[in-house]
Amino acid sequence: xxxxxxxxxxxxxxxxxxxxxxxxxxxxxxxxxxxxxxxxxxxxxxxxxxxxxxxxxxxxxxxxxxxxxxxxxxxxxxxxxxxxxxxxxxxxxxxxxxxxxxxxxxxxxxxxxxxxxxxxxxxxxxxxxxxxxxxxxxxxxxxxxxxxxxxxxxxxxxxxxxxxxxxxxxxxxxxxxxxxxxxxxxxxxxxxxxxxxxxxxxxxxxxxxxxxxxxxxxxxxxxxxxxxxxxxxxxxxxxxxxxxxxxxxxxxxxxxxxxxxxxxxxxxxxxxxxxxxxxxxxxxxxxxxxxxxxxxxxxxxxxxxxxxxxxxxxxxxxxxxxxxxxxxxxxxxxxxxxxxxxxxxxxxxxxxxxxxxxxxxxxxxxxxxxxxxxxxxxxxxxxxxxxxxxxxxxxxxxxxxxxxxxxxxxxxxxxxxxxxxxxxxxxxxxxxxxxxxxxxxxxxxxxxxxxxxxxxxxxxxxxxxxxxxxxxxxxxxxxxxxxxxxxxxxxxxxxxxxxx
Numbered sequence: 350x351x352x353x354x355x356x357x358x359x360x361x362x363x364x365x366x367x368x369x370x371x372x373x374x375x376x377x378x379x380x381x382x383x384x385x386x387x388x389x390x391x392x393x394x395x396x397x398x399x400x401x402x403x404x405x406x407x408x409x410x411x412x413x414x415x416x417x418x419x420x421x422x423x424x425x426x427x428x429x430x431x432x433x434x435x436x437x438x439x440x441x442x443x444x445x446x447x448x449x450x451x452x453x454x455x456x457x458x459x460x461x462x463x464x465x466x467x468x469x470x471x472x473x474x475x476x477x478x479x480x481x482x483x484x485x486x487x488x489x490x491x492x493x494x495x496x497x498x499x500x501x502x503x504x505x506x507x508x509x510x511x512x513x514x515x516x517x518x519x520x521x522x523x524x525x526x527x528x529x530x531x532x533x534x535x536x537x538x539x540x541x542x543x544x545x546x547x548x549x550x551x552x553x554x555x556x557x558x559x560x561x562x563x564x565x566x567x568x569x570x571x572x573x574x575x576x577x578x579x580x581x582x583x584x585x586x587x588x589x590x591x592x593x594x595x596x597x598x599x600x601x602x603x604x605x606x607x608x609x610x611x612x613x614x615x616x617x618x619x620x621x622x623x624x625x626x627x628x629x630x631x632x633x634x635x636x637x638x639x640x641x642x643x644x645x646x647x648x649x650x651x652x653x654x655x656x657x658x659x660x661x662x663x664x665x666x667x668x669x670x671x672x673x674x675x676x677x678x679x680x681x682x683x684x685x686x687x688x689x690x691x692x693x694x695x696x697x698x699x700x701x702x703x704x705x706x707x708x709x710x711x712x713x714x715x716x717x718x719x720x721x722x723x724x725x726x727x728x729x730x731x732x733x734x735x736x737x738x739x740x741x742x743x744x745x746x747x748x749x750x751x752x753x754x755x756x757x758x759x760x761x762x763x764x765x766x767x768x769x770x771x772x773x774x775x776x777x778x779x780x781x782x783x784x785x786x787x788x789x790x791x792x793x794x795x796x797x798x799x800x801x802x803x804x805x806x807x808x809x810x811x812x813x814x815x816x817x818x819x820x821x822x823x824x825x826x827x828x829x830x831x832x833x834x835x836x837x838x839x840x841x842x843x844x845x846x847x848x849x
Contacts, residue, residue: 353657354596354618354697359743361736362389362427362700363718364662367415368396369707374723375415378704379422385729386736390419391661391700393482394429394499395461398436401478409485420491427661427700428486429496430584432475434461439474446471449510452555460711462504466580467516479584480591487592495592496661497584497615500601500622501577507553507605508573514551520572521550535564560769570765573605578614585615600661602650607761609799612654619654621647622662622702625687626676639786641687646785648694649751649797650759656750660691662702666716666728674714684731697747699739701732753794756809757784758817760800766822780818806833814840 363382367375382390393400393412401407419426440447440458447455448465456463464471486492525531528544537543542562544550552569553561561569585597596617602608612619625641651658665684668676679687691699703717718728759777768775781797788795796812809815815834820827820843835841 351654351656352612352616352618353655353695353748354598354659356657356697356747357744358747359692359739360389360698361385361387361732361739362391362698363387364700364703365390365392366395366703366707367392368399368411369709370705372414375418376422379418379424382424382704383422385733386740387701387732388423389425389427389493389698389700390704391427391429391496392416393431394496395431395434397431397434397439397478400431400482401436404438404442407478407481407485409482412486413489416486416489416491420489424491425493426489426491427494427496428482428492429499430475430479430482432464432478432584433499435464435471435474440464443468443470443474445510445512446474447510448505448508449513451507451509451553453509453511455510456505460504462500465508465510465513466576467508467510467512469512472580472583475580476583476587479587483588483591487595492592492595494596494598494617495588496620497581497588497597497599499599500603501581501599502573502603502606503601506573506603507569508576509552509554513576516576517552517569517572518547518550520575521568522547524568535562535568537562563766563769566769567762567766570605571762574607574610574761577606578611581611582615598659598661600659602647605765609654609801618658619651620659620661621651621696623648623660623687623691624662624664624668624676625690626664626668626679629677630675639789641683641690642789643782643786644687645690645694645789646757646781646797648691648696649785649795650799652695652751652796653798655695657695657697657748659698659700660696661700663688663691663699665701665703665718665732666706667714668716669714670711671713678716679728681727682731684728685735688735692746693751695751751794751796753796754811754813755788755793756796756798756812756815757781758798758800758815760820760822762822763820767819776819784816784818800827804830806830806837809834809839810837812839814842816842818843 392415399411400409416426437458444455446464446468448463449455521531525534528547532543553566581599588595588597598616598618598620600620601622608619623644625644628640628643664687667678688699701718705719705723706716706721707713708721718732720726764777767777785795831841
């Protein structure tokens, strides 16, 4: 059963970073939010260095003041655990927590998500900061929920630190039990790849041609997904233990992570970060890309995890980093369009990124609702319009679900297996995009569904037609299920849709 957010009405929120601004601005910021019907803020997902400025010394007073002020203004708070950005003292003292490239060279401090999930020490330090943070804020009346980390597997979704190689071997031992079983599953007799000792087994390493054993490569991605989920579980368990009254979610759909399993096991609902303007940067080779309208396919994917969900970051301005400048400003009315695109796909809590454009750091070109000058602008007026509309219609819309009789089907194994085609590129997005586009042209609502071990005939039978592009890997169980679907009257398409 998919897990949905439970809202009595549509809610509007915004990502807010009090640590970026003089404290004398906070009162005015929260007052103006309320005037725009913004009633939720997300805080603190990158603030580890403030919480633990030195190893073992914790200070949570800064955000207590922000929480108090939010509460006084009738604004509720989602807190993000800060484990996506470990502080400099941590990575300097404990370089073993850092991630590495396929060549084994460590990624150094200065960005974000530069750690590895496998380091026992990093896991220990993450558990400590999360436990202390939850203890500090669990009883604050402003707090309603928690976001685990931030955008798991964003920036990179492969991990090659020494700790990852060790953890991969342990994962394989649990999965296969013996080297004989591993060699058979991987077809290791091919090219004399047979393993005779577990120490010979590694994640992908540099080779003469970047084409690893395909069975190893698929297991590598399965391992990364399981490892990521276990890292998130450490934090979810602490929140459940100390703050059972709060909900737990996390945000983003990034590579090599089974978000469906993670949602089922750990979360109350899934959250997504929606930036439709990315479609203008990666338009592909087709001039008719549908641009931001095509972002609906990603929102459709989220619905398969949570029919009603949270958009934790909704684009509200031009986007870009200091080395990634290119997403233009939304046209008049486009923020409102994107907002309702999310709502009509199932979003009941819509959180804009961000309240005000930062004046320093990597994201100084990633604009928010307010500009640097902090004066009224058309984006502020447009968000206020959405807020007023939410106030009027929110109770009628919240909890409603999308209706579709056609689905595009995917599965994680085929998605991950299909990544290595250097001649044609990953076929999943080309084929799924082509199918989705033709359905959009014909105004045919479509779901994006993920085939899983738990998928039943009842799950599929509600669709008159299903397109399943490029199922190169298919088990006998899946073949039998799809046969049943067709025999009971469903139409199943395997071929790729071509542009018309």
